[in-house]
Amino acid sequence: MVDPSRGVLYPARLPTFTRLGPPPRAAELVVWFWIPEWDIAPGRSSRQEVVSFPASNLVVEPDGVVLSGPTTRISHRDLSGTGWAVGTLLRPAAVAALTDDPGAHRDSYTPVDAPDLHAAVCAAMVGSAASARHATAVEVFSDWLVERVGEPTPDARLAGAMAELLMTDSSVVRLADAAAALCVSQRTLQRLARRYVGLSPAAMIRRRRLQEAAQLIRDYPHADLSAIAADLGYSDHAHLTKDFAAVLAFTPSVYRATVRPNENSFR
Template sequence: MIDARRGILYPARMPEFHRLPPPAEAAELVEWFWIPEWSIEPGRTSRQHVVAYPALNLVVEPRGVELVGASTVATHRDLVGRGWAVGALLKPASVAALVDDPSALRDDSTTFEAPDLLAAVTQAMETGDGLHRERAAQVFADWLVEQIGQVAPAAHQANEMARLLMADASITSAEDAAARLSMSLRTLQRLAHRHVGLPPSAMIRRRRLQEAAQRVREQPEIDLSTLAADLGYADHSHLTNDFRAVLGMAPSAYRSS
């Protein structure tokens, strides 16, 4: 199981935030739905920093629907005023049905024309009756199931690939994953390109960095050399270089912040 706590760099700064599992009929399409709701005082901004999962997100907000590609560096968003969003962290099985080339969206996003999805999610969120989030996730899931239809065998393989790369600490290389899935390295690379838009090695790297950030955050006394060894890095410097390249700071600086 992918750890839903990973990825958010400063949890204490988050507005009201919920993660909901998909209903059974959408379990092969969505890892989870994420729903922030915020009300920021006039004149203030709440900056949210994330080292995102190597996956695409389909995001509904009152202003429209956006398909957000996999990122290679930490990102942030500034929240102002009042608002909400309903996002689906898409499993690879969803991606091929929604976009021809997910690698073209790497570190980018595009408007996604889905007026019926926008209307259904907006109606659910604006009821404000305490069950609005569950209702929004359900109509979102229903829309995805209708759009994508039956999941093809290759898409099932892509889901299993992502599960191994992002949740199995014993997988330390693309070759490990290919062997576990009984496929060639080239086939694995094609799956990742078509269904995620990143190479398998980048997905493994993201898992290790997310876990590193989480452990630094939750165990501030942890020795960084020990952490590097636990996560399969050659040494402390290798971890620091990876951390700085993606998060823009060294682990020690993140711990201080």
């Protein structure tokens, strides 16, 4: 599984956060489930800033179900009071069963009419130990997805292989690399990305590299930024800085200066 902190710009600010793999029956539909729970003192809040994975999430919260589409910029949420969410990072096969055009959901949250899913997950998240709540929530969520999606098509499976490759393989820095690895044309990958992801393959590669860059900058505060850029396949430091600024609105140097590994979780 991908490092759980990848994509989270300030991990020290996270509330109680659990990330769980899917059961085998849902493995073609879900990358992982994520479950935050929080209880923040009155008058305080916790801002969660994330460079999201190039994918969609289906999220159940006490007040409803939403489809969170793929993002093109940094996203954040300010948490306060007491609450929870049960979300899943969706694989392409599941996305295609929820929308005909995932690109239409970029940078947005769309309510999903799924009262049975909402009721089942809410019931699972009441009482008992956290581990039991989470396990039950994952089971009922998986059951719902399996029934909703059915058997993935060959195209959906190929789109899943593409997304897995672009999300996890640091040696893939160009669309041609992915096409060669999967033995298909670049045009095929572009078509699959449009139908099953909502972002171009090139945008997916850029997002993974940006996540990796942020993690290296955070974890190795004294590493040379030019060396990090070279290791991740950027042409130079300026290229990395341009990508950072385009998505995060600040530079790698500013991020390095502001990130604090042991900062207080709530501000």
